[in-house]
Structure formats: structure tokens, C-alpha cells
Amino acid sequence: MHMDVRAYIEAHRDxxxxxLKEWLAIPSISADPAHHGxxxxxxxxxxxxLSATGFPTVELWETPGLPAVFAEWPAADPAAPTVLVYGHHDVQPVDPLEEWETRPFEPTERGTSLFARGASDDKGQVLFHALGVRAALAASGADAPPVxxxxxVEGEEESGSVHFAELLAANRDRLACxxxxxxxxxxxxxxxxxxxxGMRGVTDVEISLYGPDRDLHSGSFGGAVPNPLKAMSDLLSGMHDDDNxxxxxxxYDGVVEASEEERALIGRLPFDEQEWLATAASRAVWxxxxxxTLERIWLRPTAEINGMWGGHTGAGGKTIVPRSAHAKVSFRLVPGQEPLRIQECVRAFVEANTPDGLRVETEFGGGVRACASDLSSGALKAARAAMERAFGTQVLFTREGGSGPEADIADILGAPLVFVAVGLDEDRIHAPNEKVEVPLLLKGAESAAYLWEELASAGR
Incomplete structure (x- = not known):
């Protein structure tokens, strides 16, 4: 079967x-109302x-914003596992246009690369699943997949997935997996x-401290009334200890520590810290x-001061005790940290560290939970086996330092997550000259073809 899948994919490459080029030519920029059509x-x-691929059920699912696409292909065996594949068909804006070497919606091949907005994020990676299921059926001779x-495939991921959680909740039964x-x-x-x-979660807060009802002369009042900026700087510096x-x-209550196995696999990645520092345009790690460094980005929660302001920031000196001080702080979260509970901890900390005579306000943003795969789960082992069959080498583990709507899938559908993707950091997603490596897309299709068989075996 191994060669059959690969041979089918190669035969249908063009x-x-x-x-894919036809789809990439559609400028589906969800953040721009001019492109909602x-x-x-x-x-x-x-x-x-997907209908042409053979999916017997294909539907457009409307939201209060932009539509998602749902498709279903039942297994011949009703007892077989059910797998939900998530992706998105909307793309990022293309500005600055003058930095593109080819037009963003005129897909262009150069060597092994295909350049277009959405090539890697996420149209190429959605479409390889359609090729993968056809390859699996061709190799097995079956009329239906083994799972x-x-x-x-949602249409608002690049503009915040604002209606995604309610779409999942409203269609929980149809999406059961x-x-x-x-x-x-x-x-x-x-x-x-x-x-x-795994991917980290996130929540954020804006903190405001209010002191005197107006800015005060620092000669007449300084050193005798609490200064909101001094209090804010103490508060923010107190958010970290000497070990950072x-x-x-x-x-840290409830934080799920990464296993030694995962830390060891991360340690095997060929990571060049100096190269990474150059990418970060920074001069030291912290x-x-x-x-x-990789563990700090992927496995550990953080508190990051995003901005602070107050008092006089214009030209020249102005000797005042300012009336107020403000700061924005974001927190990246790891499994075991609930955004709402973290917000309660932050609120209590801010209130406990606000001096007498100052009034404090905390305004929290939303929250996204962290998500992580269980390394011992049959589904993850099946996905790893499928990728190793396609690539012919051991597959290592990474995490993402950022956050996405994937945690909603795990929460609302109660399903474990498995990440099977072939994008590269150098694909320049969200930037000018986004591209994808065509050989990797074909490996993605091959991985998907093997995945259904591996998951069917794991489910037995």
C-alpha cells in the first residue's frame, strides 16, 4: 500500500x-469588509x-459574520472512529503590497515554492486532506474511508474567530468526534x-491607578502624597521574582508540567540560540x-508588560506628581491555567499592591485556554506513525508559543487534539511573499492518507 499512496499523489500532483492555485486566486481577506464577498x-x-472529491455531505454554515464549510464522509464501519479536521479558508491582509515580489493573489511557482497569500496559512494545508483521502481510497480500493x-473550515480565523465558539456549540452534535x-x-x-x-493560552489586563484629582506641583506636593507612576512601576516590577x-x-496553581520525554525531544531539536537572537533582533536571552529558551517560549507561562504611560511625556520637563498611571499586561498560559482564575489572581495581586490613597481599576480582555496533546494517546501515536511513514524519519515534538481557537475545539467538543501540518517558519505567513513548499504539501497529503488507516487501527 505504501507505494500506492505515494504513486497516486505523484500522479495527481499537477x-x-x-x-490550489485556483483557490489561492480568491482574495478571501476576512479582516477587510471589502473582501467579505x-x-x-x-x-x-x-x-x-470537496463535493467533487467525493464527500457525500458538504454544507456552508452561516455565522453572524462569514461562512464556514462543513463536510462529512462516513466510514463503511459504523463502529470506526470519527475524525474532525480543522482549518480555515480566510487569509491575512497583504499590506505592504510593494514588498511582494509577485502578486499575492496570482499564485506563482519558483523552484519548489508556491508563492501566494494563503499558500501555507491555511489553504494549502486544508487542501492536502482532500488529496490524501482520494489517495487512501485509491490504495485500498474501498468506497469509503476507514474512519x-x-x-x-472556518472563514474568520484571521480576524479573531469571533463566532467560532458559538458555531461549535450550536453544532456540537454534528461535529462530535x-x-x-x-x-x-x-x-x-x-x-x-x-x-x-500544544499551544499556549492568553489573557490580558489594563491596569489604571488614580491619585490626586489633578496633576500636582512636585515642589509643593512631591514626596508627601502617593505618586501613581511610582506605585505602577513598583506593582509591575513586583510581577516577577529574582528567578524571573x-x-x-x-x-502557577494547577500548572501541568511537561513530561521529561517531551523536554528531551525538544532538547533534540537543532536550535541555534545566536541565530534565534538575530531573528528576535535582540542581544540577550532572558x-x-x-x-x-524553547521551553520558556513553549512550556512556561509568562507575564509580559506590553505598554505603560502616564504623566508628562511631551518635550521638556514638567515637574508634577501625575494624577494617573496606566499599563497593559498580557499573560501567556499553559495547560492547567484557567483564564478566568488567572484574572482573579491578577486582580487580587493588583489590589493588594496598590498603596493607600490611590484608586485602582482593572479591565480584562477575553481569554483563550492553552491546549496540549496527550503524548501517550493512541491518536497522537497514530498521527506520529502516519507522518513517519510519509517522511521516512523520526518525527520530533514542538509547541507553539502563540494562541489560537484550537482550545475551543478541545473544550466544546471534548476531543483530544492532534496537529498534522507541514508549514515552515520561513513560509512568511502574515508577511509579504508568503509561500509553501510543494514537496511538503504532498508529504502532508501522504501523511493524511496514512492517518486514516493508523487511526482506524488505534481505535480498534
Whole structure:
């Protein structure tokens, strides 16, 4: 079977690329109201393509904003596991346009690369699943896949997934699954295939401290009344201890520590700290004592001061005690940290560290939970085995330091997450000249073809 899947994919390479280019030509920018019609056109294109692929059920799901696409292909065996594949068909804006070497919506091949907005994030990685299921059926000679496959491809991921959680909740029964496959992330490198096994969560707060009812003359009043900026600087500096751990009481309660196995696999990644520092346009590493740079980005929670202001910031001196001080702080979260509980810890910490005579206000943003795969789960082992069959080498583990709507899938559908993706950091997603490596997309399709078989075996 191994060669059959690969041979099918190779035989249909040009047809796959032709379809992908057609889809990439649709400027489905969800953040720009002028392109909302294109996002709808993109959804219809995908629905038609999935119908042509053979999915017996294909539907456009409306939201108060832009539509998602749902498709389902039941397994021949009703007892087989059900797999939900998540991706998105909307794309980022293209500014600054003058930095593109080719037009963003005129897909262009150069060598092994395909350049277009959405090539890697996420149209290429959605479409390889359609090729993968056809390859699996061609190799097995069956009329239906060995697992029930459902696809949910949203149209608002690049503008915040604002209606996604309610879409999941409203369609919980239709979306019921044993595992969710996410194809919207990256691998370590083309020659170092890896699986993402977690993403951090996030929440944020704006803190305001109010002192005197007006700015005061610092000669007449300074040193005799509390200064909001002094109090704010003390408050913010108190958020970390000498080991650069977050010093907010209760912050680490319930944190699920990464396993030694995962830390060892992260340690095997070919990471060049000096190269990374150059990418970060920074001159030194910093962070929680006892952890490597990658562990700090992927495995540990953070408190990051995003901005602070107050008092006189114009030209020249102005000797005042300012009336107020403000700061924005964001917190990246790891499994075991609930955004609402973290907000309560932060609120209590801020109130406990506000001096008498100052009034404090805290305004919290939303929150996204962290998500992580269980490394011992049958689904993760199946996905890793499928990728190792396709790539012919060991697949390592990474995490993502950022956050996304994937945690909603885990929470609302109660399904474990498995990340099968072939994007690269150098694909320049969200930037000018986004591209994808065509050989990796074909490996993605091959991984997907093997995945259904591996998951069917794991489910038995």
C-alpha cells in the first residue's frame, strides 16, 4: 500500500496544484469588509471541491459574520472512529503590497515554492486532506474511508474567530468526534519533521491607578502624597521574582508540567540560540531560571508588560506628581491555567499592591485556554506513525508559543487534539511573499492518507 499512496499523489500532483492555485486566486481577506464577498466565494469554491472529491455531505454554515464549510464522509464501519479536521479558508491582509515580489493573489511557482497569500496559512494545508483521502481510497480500493472524516473550515480565523465558539456549540452534535486534527501550524524544518503538541493560552489586563484629582506641583506636593507612576512601576516590577518567575500568588496553581520525554525531544531539536537572537533582533536571552529558551517560549507561562504611560511625556520637563498611571499586561498560559482564575489572581495581586490613597481599576480582555496533546494517546501515536511513514524519519515534538481557537475545539467538543501540518517558519505567513513548499504539501497529503488507516487501527 505504501507505494500506492505515494504513486497516486505523484500522479495527481499537477491536478492538485492547479486546484490550489485556483483557490489561492480568491482574495478571501476576512479582516477587510471589502473582501467579505470573496470570503463567501472561497467557501463556495471549497464546498464544490470537496463535493467533487467525493464527500457525500458538504454544507456552508452561516455565522453572524462569514461562512464556514462543513463536510462529512462516513466510514463503511459504523463502529470506526470519527475524525474532525480543522482549518480555515480566510487569509491575512497583504499590506505592504510593494514588498511582494509577485502578486499575492496570482499564485506563482519558483523552484519548489508556491508563492501566494494563503499558500501555507491555511489553504494549502486544508487542501492536502482532500488529496490524501482520494489517495487512501485509491490504495485500498474501498468506497469509503476507514474512519468517518469530518472537515470544519472556518472563514474568520484571521480576524479573531469571533463566532467560532458559538458555531461549535450550536453544532456540537454534528461535529462530535473522537479526535480533532489541526492542520494550521508548522514543522521545525523541511529536513526535521515535527508535530506541534500544544499551544499556549492568553489573557490580558489594563491596569489604571488614580491619585490626586489633578496633576500636582512636585515642589509643593512631591514626596508627601502617593505618586501613581511610582506605585505602577513598583506593582509591575513586583510581577516577577529574582528567578524571573511570575510572582503573582496562585499564578502557577494547577500548572501541568511537561513530561521529561517531551523536554528531551525538544532538547533534540537543532536550535541555534545566536541565530534565534538575530531573528528576535535582540542581544540577550532572558527568562525563567531552569528552562531553555524553547521551553520558556513553549512550556512556561509568562507575564509580559506590553505598554505603560502616564504623566508628562511631551518635550521638556514638567515637574508634577501625575494624577494617573496606566499599563497593559498580557499573560501567556499553559495547560492547567484557567483564564478566568488567572484574572482573579491578577486582580487580587493588583489590589493588594496598590498603596493607600490611590484608586485602582482593572479591565480584562477575553481569554483563550492553552491546549496540549496527550503524548501517550493512541491518536497522537497514530498521527506520529502516519507522518513517519510519509517522511521516512523520526518525527520530533514542538509547541507553539502563540494562541489560537484550537482550545475551543478541545473544550466544546471534548476531543483530544492532534496537529498534522507541514508549514515552515520561513513560509512568511502574515508577511509579504508568503509561500509553501510543494514537496511538503504532498508529504502532508501522504501523511493524511496514512492517518486514516493508523487511526482506524488505534481505535480498534
Amino acid at each position: 491536478e492538485f496544484l492547479s486546484s 470573496d470570503v463567501r466565494r472561497s467557501a463556495r469554491w471549497l464546498a464544490d471541491h 468517518t472524516i469530518k472537515l470544519l 473522537d479526535v480533532a486534527v489541526i492542520s494550521d501550524t508548522t514543522m521545525w524544518a523541511a529536513d526535521t519533521p515535527s508535530m506541534c503538541v 518567575r511570575v510572582a503573582i500568588p496562585g499564578f 527568562g525563567e531560571k531552569g528552562y531553555s
